[in-house]
Every structure is written in structure tokens, then in C-alpha cells.
Amino acid sequence: MHTERYPYPLCIQLAAPESLDAPEFLDTLNVLKDSGFYGIEMNLLDFSQAYAGRLKETLEHFGLRLTMIASGAFANRNGLSLSSPDQDVRAKSVQALGGMLDCAAGFGAGVICGFIKGGPSGDKTVASRQLRASLEELDRLGKTAAAPLYLEATNHYEALLVNTLEEGAALTAGLSHPVYILPDTYHMNIEETSTTAALTQYAGHYHNLHVSDNNRYFPGIGAIDFAGIMRQLKGLGYDGTITIEGRVLKSLAEDTVFSAGYLAGIGAQLGFWE
DSSP states (O other), rough: OOOOOOOOOOOEEEEOOTTOOOOOHHHHHHHHHHTTOOEEEEEOSSSHHHHHHHHHHHHHTOOOHHHHHHHHHHHHHHHOOOOOOSSSHHHHHHHHHHHHHHHHHTTEEEESSSGGGGOOOHHHHHHHHHHHHHHHHHHHHHHHHSSOOEEEOTTTTTTTOOOOOHHHHHHHOOOSSSEEEEOOOHHHHHHHHHHHHHHHGGGGOOOOEOOOTTTTSSTTTOOOOOOHHHHHHHHHTSSSSSEEEOOOOOHHHHHHHHHHHHHHHHHTTTTTTO
């Protein structure tokens, strides 16, 4: 993917608004349009064709696209876990995630498997076996052929499984259709010995990178060396997207504009467009 404003096509993760016509949501989309964003990830709660059609139309009006469906909000609301020892819960979770993948296919988007992996407690051996069984079932059903599924590597305070890129690569190996890893710089700062080394070792396993600072604010508001990360990605020939995710310090609009400017500055500094 080519961009002349940021090191890579820039996206941001947003919560689904109460209404797609909500002025605050439309104002946010306008900020993203003016800032040259490529697309958004959304924590959707409604996967109906009617809602998907309205969402696509709304985003297109602002020159944006849905790049990923985040599954966390729906999973949290409905008590879902792909690694649950309760087979009924696991089956319900597989069915729900399959529906999300079907919805994502209509956007040409992917689905993020973060919170829905399961929480931080439990028997890791059992949970790992259950998560693998869920992935194999989605694979057999052809759901991961319809749209890409990303296992997000999240820190051990939040999840028992897939804390590192290495764990994600091991759990997704050998499936008929690829399941990808989603690295997140905030979580990597906690779990990985070296963020750049892990990104290099598992370069073929991801096509999107969540960028979030060490304090979980947007990039540029903390201490992570994003210039070093972007330099490493450039050297790897990375051709995916980067997605801002995190908590808000001042306001969503202010933080978005600031962080976008910070990332644009890194792109210029590293000569991404030379």
C-alpha cells in the first residue's frame, strides 16, 4: 500500500456509535478525512446487513473504509470465549465469530480476535487446546477463507493466551487457511524482549500493526520509539496498515490530530517518500 502522508496507510480503532447519524461520530469521521486517514476499525455490536450497508455508505461519504471488525465489545457483552472449558460457551463463541467474519467479508475487512480469546485466568493447557479447536472449526467451516482473522497478542494481565507473537504463530500453524497475528506496540512493550526483533522474526504473520504508546495513549504521548519501529518495518518491506488504538488524553479529535502529525513527521524524517 502506498501513502504520501504517513509511513503506512493510517487507521484508527473506534467504538461503534449509538447511531451512525450521531453528530459526534460524524465530526470524528470528518477529522479523519481531513487528516488523511485510510480507514477505521470498529468494535461493532450489530452485524446485520442493514447496519453494514449504512455503515459502508457513511464511511464512503468521508473517503474511509472499514479495515477491521474488533470483536471485544460484542464478546464482553455476551460472555464469549473461544478458549472456554465450557463447550457450550465455546460453540456459541465460534458461531458468533463466524458471523463476524461473514460480515467483514462484505467490507473486504478482517476480524480481530482479542478479548474473545479468553481472559487472564484458567488452565493454560486446557485453554490453549480449546482455542486451537475453535480455530480449526472456523477453518473447516471456511469462515477464515471468507475474511482474514487476526489473533491479537495481548499482555498477560489481560489474557492467558497469545501474549507474544511467538505464541500466536504457534497456535495458528498448520491451518488450511491462514490466521494472522496482530501485534500491538503497547502489549509488545510489556511482553516482548525486543519489539523490533519480534516484528522481524514474524514479519510474514501480520498485515496490520496496532500503534499505541507505553501508557496506552496514542503514539507520541509516551516513551515508545516509534521512529525505530517504522524504520524496522521499512527495512522489512512491510506493506500493511498501521492503526492507532488507545485511551484519550485530551479529546479524541485533539489526540488524533496530534498523533497523526507525529507519525507523519516520522515518515518525513525516515524518507518514506524518497
